[in-house]
Amino acid sequence: MKEQVTVSRNFKIITLLLIAIGAATIILGLITDHQTTWSNYLLVNYYFLSVAMGGAFFFVIQSISQSGWSSAFQRVSEAMMSYIPFAALFFLLIWFGVNDLYHWSHKGNMALDPVVLHKSAFLNVPFFFARMVLYFLLWIVFVRKLRQISLKGDLTDPADTSGIMFLFGKTELYSKIFIFILAITFSFSAIDWIMSVDVKWYSTIFALKNLVAAFLHGVSILTLIVFILYKRGYFPFLNEYHLHDFARYIFMFCIIWGYFWFAQFMIIWYGNIPEETVYFNVRWHDGWKVLFYLEIGLNWFVPFMVLLPVKTSRNMTIITIVIIFLIIGQYIDLFVQVIPGTTGILKFGWISAGIFLGYAGLFSLVVATTLSKANLLPINHPYLDESLNHKF
Amino acid sequence: MTRKFKIGIFDDEVKFISTIRSLQEEKLKIFDVFMPYPVHEVFHLLKRKSHLPTAAYFFGLFGILATLGFLYFASVINWPVVYGGKPFNSFPSFIVVTIVVTILTVTIGSLALFSARSKLFPGRDNTIFDLRATDDKFLIVVDTDLEDISIAGRVGNIMEEQGAIEVIDKEFEKVET
Numbered sequence: 247m248k249e250q251v252t253v254s255r256n257f258k259i260i261t262l263l264l265i266a267i268g269a270a271t272i273i274l275g276l277i278t279d280h281q282t283t284w285s286n287y288l289l290v291n292y293y294f295l296s297v298a299m300g301g302a303f304f305f306v307i308q309s310i311s312q313s314g315w316s317s318a319f320q321r322v323s324e325a326m327m328s329y330i331p332f333a334a335l336f337f338l339l340i341w342f343g344v345n346d347l348y349h350w351s352h353k354g355n356m357a358l359d360p361v362v363l364h365k366s367a368f369l370n371v372p373f374f375f376a377r378m379v380l381y382f383l384l385w386i387v388f389v390r391k392l393r394q395i396s397l398k399g400d401l402t403d404p405a406d407t408s409g410i411m412f413l414f415g416k417t418e419l420y421s422k423i424f425i426f427i428l429a430i431t432f433s434f435s436a437i438d439w440i441m442s443v444d445v446k447w448y449s450t451i452f453a454l455k456n457l458v459a460a461f462l463h464g465v466s467i468l469t470l471i472v473f474i475l476y477k478r479g480y481f482p483f484l485n486e487y488h489l490h491d492f493a494r495y496i497f498m499f500c501i502i503w504g505y506f507w508f509a510q511f512m513i514i515w516y517g518n519i520p521e522e523t524v525y526f527n528v529r530w531h532d533g534w535k536v537l538f539y540l541e542i543g544l545n546w547f548v549p550f551m552v553l554l555p556v557k558t559s560r561n562m563t564i565i566t567i568v569i570i571f572l573i574i575g576q577y578i579d580l581f582v583q584v585i586p587g588t589t590g591i592l593k594f595g596w597i598s599a600g601i602f603l604g605y606a607g608l609f610s611l612v613v614a615t616t617l618s619k620a621n622l623l624p625i626n627h628p629y630l631d632e633s634l635n636h637k638f
Numbered sequence: 639m640t641r642k643f644k645i646g647i648f649d650d651e652v653k654f655i656s657t658i659r660s661l662q663e664e665k666l667k668i669f670d671v672f673m674p675y676p677v678h679e680v681f682h683l684l685k686r687k688s689h690l691p692t693a694a695y696f697f698g699l700f701g702i703l704a705t706l707g708f709l710y711f712a713s714v715i716n717w718p719v720v721y722g723g724k725p726f727n728s729f730p731s732f733i734v735v736t737i738v739v740t741i742l743t744v745t746i747g748s749l750a751l752f753s754a755r756s757k758l759f760p761g762r763d764n765t766i767f768d769l770r771a772t773d774d775k776f777l778i779v780v781d782t783d784l785e786d787i788s789i790a791g792r793v794g795n796i797m798e799e800q801g802a803i804e805v806i807d808k809e810f811e812k813v814e815t
Contacts, residue, residue, distance in 0.1 A: 512730045518722060554695075638678050 251480060251617040261611040268604010275597040284343035285588035286598045287336075289580050290605045292439060295333040296456070296576075297609070299432055300464005301326025302389060304495075306428065309421040314632035315491050318481065320624050322471050324396055325616040326464065327389045329609055334382035337439075344371060347588055350445045361446050369442055377438060381431045388424040392417060399626045410626050432457055440580070443587035447525040449514070455506040462499035462545070463576040466569045469496065471613065473566055480622055483634045486560040491636075493559035496549055496568065504546030528586045537582050537592075544575030577602070640809045642783040643669065644790055645767050646797035647775050647804045651677060654776035657800040658683050661780070666793055672767070672777035694748045701743030705736045765813050768806070775803075782807075 275283030305323040308316045344351045350362050350369045362369075399413045433453035441452050469492040476484045514522045529538050548571045558564045585592070624630060648654040654673075658680065661668055671680060713719070714726040721728070753759065771777045778797065782790035790807070797805045 508730070508733065512733070516722075516724070516728075516731055518724075 249621055249623070251475070251614065251622055253614045253618045257614060258611070261607040261614075264603050264607025265611070266604075267600055268602075268607065271597055271600025271604060275601070279597065280343070281346045281589050282591070282593075282595070282597050283601070284340075284346040285584055286601045287343065288340065288347055288439065288443075288588075289577075289584045289598075290601050291333060291336045291340075292584075293576060293580055293602075294329060294605050294609045295337070296460030297464045297467045298326050298329040298333060299385075299428070299460045300462070300466075301468055302330070302385070302424075302464075303428065303461045304465055304468055305392065306421040306425045309417050310425065312418070312629070314629040315488065315636040316633065317627045317629040318483070318623055318633040319468070319472055320396065320627065321617060321620060321622055322468055322475070322613075324393050324620075325613040326468060326471070328393065328616040329612045330382070330385050330389055332608065332612060334386065337378055337382070338375070341375060344374075348374075348442055348445065350442060359446075365445065369438075369445065374438060377434065381435050384427050384431055388420060388427065391420055392424070395420070396624060397620055399624055400621055402626050404626055410628060414628055429457065432460065440583050443584055444525055446521065449510050449522070449525075451506055451510045455503070455510060458499060458503045458506055459545070459576065459579060462496065462503050463572055465492075465495045465499060466572045469565065470569045473562060475617075475622075476562075485636065487636045487638055489562060489565060490556070490559050493553050493565050496565075496572070497553040497559070500546050500549040500553075500572075504542065504550065507542060507546065528590075529582055533592045534582065534586065537578050541575065541578050541582055544571050545579060548575075640783075640811055641781065641813055642790070643767065643808050643810065644780045644782045644793045644797070645806050645808055646778045646780075646793075646802040647768060647770055647806070648778070648802050649775055650801065651776065653801040654778070655679055655683070657778060657797055657802065660796050660800060661778070661793065664792065664796065666780060666789065666796075668778060669781040670767070670777075670779040672771035672775075672779075674774045674776070690748060690752060693751055694744050697744045697747035697751075698740050700747075701740035702736055704743070705739040706732060709735065763814055765810055767808065 272283060272287065275286075301323040304316075305320065305327065308320070308323075340347065348369075350365065351371050351374075395413055395417050399410065402409045402413065404410075433456075436453045436456035440456060441448065472481060472484070472492070475481055511526065514526060528534065549568050552564060552568050553559050581594075627633075646657065648657065654671075655677070658668065658671070662683065668684065671684070673680065709732045710727060713728070718726045720726075724731070766772075767779050768775075768777060780789075780793045782793060794805050
C-alpha cells in the first residue's frame with residue numbers, strides 16, 4: 247500500500263497551465279468585458295469555496311457522529327478544507343469589482359431606491375467586507391486547528407492509547423463547535439455574496455438551500471477524489487460498501503437539495519407576490535427556462551433515479567457519471583443564481599470557461615499538494631481498522 | 639406429534655455469527671434464529687432474499703400515479719375552480735400532497751404485505767422457543783427431530799465449542815413460525 251501521495255511533474259505542469267489560463271482570462275476579461283468577468287469570478291469562486299466547505303462539513307459531521315467507515319478518507323476532506331484560505335484571498339479581491347456585481351454598492355440612483363436604502367444598514371461596502379473577513383477568519387482558524395490535531399495524531403506513539411483518545415475527543419469537540427459556526431456563517435455568506443446580487447429580492451430558504459448545495463457537491467467531489475486516488479492505487483481496500491456509503495451520502499443530500507429547491511420555488515409560485523416572482527420571472531423566459539429545468543434535473547432527478555437501486559450505488563463507473571452530472575449541475579445552479587442579476591446575458595463564453603478552468607487547476611493543485619504533505623491514511627485513528635474492513 | 643429442537647443461547651454477536659458459520663460448514667440445517675437487533679451478515683449467511691424493497695417501490699409508484707391522477711381528475715375534469723389565478727392543473731402544488739400520500743401508501747402497503755407474507759395477524763399463536771429471545775440474547779434453533787440421530791449431539795457440541803452461554807433441548811407439540 248502506498249502511504250503517501252506523490253504529485254507528479256505532469257500534474258503540476260497541467261494545473262499550473264490551467265491556472266495561467268485562468269489568470270490570463272481574468273486579465274483579458276477585465277479589459278474587454280469587466281462585468282461578465284467579475285460575475286464569472288464570483289460564481290466560480292463561490293463554486294470552489296462551497297466544494298471546500300462541503301469537504302469541511304464531511305470531516306466535521308463524520309467526527310461528531312464518530313463514523314468508522316470514513317476515517318480512512320479523512321485526509322481527503324482535510325485537503326479539500328485547505329483550499330479555504332485561497333478562497334478568502336480571492337473573495338477579498340472582490341473589493342475591486344463590487345460595483346460590477348452588487349447594485350446596492352452604487353452611489354447613484356440605485357442607492358436612492360427606498361427598498362435598497364432600507365437594506366443599506368446591512369448591505370454596505372465596509373460592513374460587507376468586515377463580515378467577509380470575520381467568516382473567513384473563523385473558518386480558517388477552525389480548519390487549521392482540525393488539521394493540526396489530525397497531523398498530531400500521526401506523530402503519537404501507537405501504544406499511547408490515552409493520548410490518541412484525547413486527540414480523538416478534541417477533534418470531536420472542535421467539530422461540534424465548528425458545525426454551528428459553519429452553518430450560521432455559511433448561510434450568511436450565501437445571503438451576502440449570492441442573494442444580494444438580486445438586491446430587492448429575498449427568500450428565507452435561500453441560505454439553507456445553498457448550504458445543502460455546498461454539502462451535496464462537496465461530498466460528490468470528495469468521492470471523485472477518492473475514486474481518482476483509487477485508480478492510481480492509493481486506497482486498495484476500497485470496496486463496494488464504501489462505494490455504497492458514498493452513494494448514499496450523495497443520494498441523501500440530493501433529496502434534501504431537491505426538497506429545498508422545490509420549497510423555495512413552490513411557495514413563490516403559489517404566493518404570486520410580484521416582488522418575489524420577479525426573480526423567477528427572469529429565469530422562466532427565453533433560454534433561462536432550459537437551465538431552470540436542467541438545474542433540478544441534474545441536481546436532483548438524475549442522482550435520485552440512478553442511485554435508488556442498490557446495484558447502481560455500488561458501481562464506481564455509474565457513481566462517477568452521476569458526480570460529473572452534479573459538477574455541471576452545481577455550475578448551472580450558481581449560473582442561474584448569479585448571472586441574471588449581474589449581466590443578464592445567457593452566454594457561456596471564453597471568459598466563463600477560462601475562469602472555471604483556472605480555478606479547477608488551482609483547486610486540484612492545492613488539494614494534491616496538501617494530500618502529499620501527510621500520510622494518506624490517519625495511521626493512529628482509533629477507527630482506521632473499522633474503515634479498512636468496512637462491511638455491512 | 640412432538641418435535642425436538644436444540645436451542646443455543648448467546649450473548650455475543652461475534653460468537654453467534656461464527657456458530658452459524660460452523661453449523662453451515664457441517665451442513666447442519668438451521669431452523670430459525672432470533673436477534674435483539676438486525677444483523678446484515680446473518681441475512682446473507684442464511685441466504686435469505688427479500689423482495690420487500692421491490693414491492694415497496696411499486697407501492698410508491700402506484701401511490702404517485704394514483705394521487706396525481708386523482709388530483710388531476712378532481713381539479714381539472716370533475717370540479718375545475720380557479721384559485722388565485724392559477725391554472726386548473728397547478729402541478730407544483732400537487733407535489734406536496736403526492737409526497738405525503740405516497741409515503742402513506744408505501745408504509746401501509748409494505749406493512750400489509752409483510753404481515754400477509756409472514757402470516758402475522760392479531761391473535762396468532764406463536765411458538766416461543768425461549769423467553770430470552772425477546773430479551774438481549776441471540777438464539778439459534780436447530781431442528782434435531784430428523785432421521786439422523788447424531789445431529790443433536792453434533793449441534794450441541796458445536797454450540798458449546800463456540801461459546802454459547804446455554805444449550806437446551808426442548809420439545810414442542812405444535813410449531814408455528
